[in-house]
Amino acid sequence: MGFRKIIIRESAAESIAAISFFLESESLLATAEKFTDDAYDFITHLGDNRKGYRICRDPERGSLGYKCIPYKKKYTIVFVELDTEIIVCEFILSKGIYW
Template sequence: MGFRKVAIKESAAESIAGISWYLESEGLLATAEKFADDAYDFLSKLGDNRKGYRPCRDPERDLLGYKCIPYRKKYTIVFIELDTEIIVCEFILSKRIYW
């Protein structure tokens, strides 16, 4: 079983940090830490070579060659899938993707 390298762009990392910061500001310190840990664990599992992912349903992102996968039904992870690498570009609310 091989794994591809998973690279996370700064914009995706900032989105995860922003969500975590919001949870902390609401007084949910343990929840904020658990959310960030779980999100990064999920992103690291995207590198499994045995899996392939479908293109985004959003026409703009599909034209750019992005792949999308839902995370906890509320968020969408947008990434580029290469043979040797996964590049995570966006971590956004699913509501913000229009199709």
């Protein structure tokens, strides 16, 4: 089983950190840490060579060739899939994507 290299752009990392910071501000320290760990673990599993992903249904992102995958039904991970690597571009609320 081969894995592609995972590259997380700064904007996606900042989005995950902002969500984690919000959870910490609500006094949910353990939840914030678990959310961050789970999000990065999920992104790491995107690198499996055996899986392919479909283009986003959002017309704007789809026309640019981005691929989308839901995370916990509330968030969407937007990325570019290449043969040797996956570049995670956005980590956004699913409500922010207009299907």
